Amino acid sequence: MTKYRFKLEPVLHYRRFKEKEHQTALRETIRQLEEEEFLLSELSSKRQDCSQRLQERQIAGLKPVESRLHIRYLQRISREIEKQDSKVKQGQKAVDQKRRELIKSVKELRIMDRLKEKKEEAESREYERREQVFLNEIAVVRHNRNRTDP
Numbered sequence: 001m002t003k004y005r006f007k008l009e010p011v012l013h014y015r016r017f018k019e020k021e022h023q024t025a026l027r028e029t030i031r032q033l034e035e036e037e038f039l040l041s042e043l044s045s046k047r048q049d050c051s052q053r054l055q056e057r058q059i060a061g062l063k064p065v066e067s068r069l070h071i072r073y074l075q076r077i078s079r080e081i082e083k084q085d086s087k088v089k090q091g092q093k094a095v096d097q098k099r100r101e102l103i104k105s106v107k108e109l110r111i112m113d114r115l116k117e118k119k120e121e122a123e124s125r126e127y128e129r130r131e132q133v134f135l136n137e138i139a140v141v142r143h144n145r146n147r148t149d150p
Contacts, residue, residue, distance in 0.1 A: 033091035
């Protein structure tokens, strides 16, 4: 039996390549999202610490000028948190998009793999059918030879 050659093998290889490419892109996007989330948590922590220090100093008798500086700093950190939160949301959308792309490429690869398996099974059945026909012909020839030979 000759080895079956799947005619769409280049397409199958391409789809495997695309799947790996999408996996890599998803990993990178998740890594970037984690960085953005870390920065957001750092900013939130800074704001909380600054707010707590402001309250402690106000209790201890903070000058109005220093109080305004702290409040401005808190406002600036709040704006940075809003920007960072926006980046995190964009990152989450990007991760979702990359995940959808990966799922699509996995489905396309599975379709091609199933098609290849079906073609190989059909080829194997056809080979077995031809082999059985050949064996039947041999049996008929032997039977006829044995009948005619005394």
